[in-house]
Amino acid sequence: MIPYCNLQASHDSFLEDYFKDLKQLFADCDFIGAGSKKVAAFEAEFAEYMGCKHALGVASGTDALLLPLHALGIGPGDEVIMSTFGFIATADVVVRLGGKPVFVDIDPITFNLVPSLVEAAIPPATKAIIPVHLFGQTCDMDAIMAIARERNLFVVEDVAQACGSAACDGRKLGSIGDFGAFSFYPTKNLGAAGDAGMITTNNDSHAAIIRAYRDHGRTADGTFERIGYNSRLDTIQALYMQYKLRDLDEALLDRVENARLYARLLAQVDSRVVPPAVPDDMTNTFNYYTIRVKCASEPGQANLRDSMQAFLKERGVQTAIYYRQCMHVTPALSFVGCPAGSFPVAEKAADEVLSLPNWPGMSKHQIEKVAAAVVEFLENNPSLGVHH
Ligand SMILES: Cc1ncc(COP(=O)(O)O)c(C=O)c1O
Structure with missing residues (x-):
């Protein structure tokens, strides 16, 4: 069996040291940020790695989206632009604050x-854009930032799937x-080893508000x-994660x-299978290695992608399939x-x-086995799907 991912392989190298740290932690009982010095040390390392002034640890990636939007004052009547193809968390934080997601199509x-579709879609009540760097792949940030600056919009990058990826010029x-x-x-x-998230920013006043928000609204003087x-x-x-961050680039x-x-x-x-392009730089770090399996659109015909998935199994x-349904057709977001x-x-x-x-440490033999199964499926089914 070749699993979709292998978490054990991601911590084998440091687990013994981590357990020693835990022993010390249970002696110190320094369990929770924002007061924890150990959390602050990790935040400082993360900020340095990212080239950002502030890195603020929070409980999840969802909160890492929610707190900045709240700090920006997103609320009832406000609209936030994002692509419809992605994980629901990106939209649900906007809805939770009383705002409305504005969906656009994808490349x-x-x-x-x-970016051109973003520009065409901007309604008057738009306050922010959330570019999601899907699957590890960098959005065109120069174009998105130019649109945002021209229209006075904020940009919250959803980096959930792309930690460590960088733009062409090397900026993380x-x-x-x-x-x-x-x-x-x-x-x-x-x-x-559970749920966690992080917010990065270079803005001191926004960082101060978020620092308070993550701790019930408490400011440094306790009010x-x-x-x-x-x-x-x-x-x-x-x-x-301190251990993992040290190994991240590798x-x-x-x-x-x-x-x-x-x-x-x-x-x-x-041509029924379209593998993703692999750049020479870190503009895609392949948190997901996602191929397209071109489907025939005739009604009643089995979806070739689903048939391939069953064969691979x-x-x-x-x-894995990310995502089987776009957000605009998700029942919870039908009100959009x-x-x-x-x-x-x-x-x-x-x-x-x-x-x-695709995981760090996956062997050449395992990758060859997966690819061979894809090839075998296509050879077994020469007439299914769309040939161009
Ligand atoms: C693109 C995207 N945004 C946000 C999230 C939410 O992150 P979390 O599950 O840590 O709350 C995820 C998690 O899967 C995600 O993939």
């Missing part, structure tokens, strides 16, 4: 926001917009000037190398008022994406 190759994602929002969900590039949240980062997580290079091997092995397959290869058919490129992607196993 068929990168699955990310298309999360350091380019007004805020970066990171998830440390265990399967992410920098995964915790409560705002109603806040309980969203503190646990020391248990911070200590674990782990990301491993992910990119795996993608490069997949690309070589899948280069000869027919029979061959002992676990895969975009019926099926509104965003054809994203809807097609939802029918065709398939993420193959």
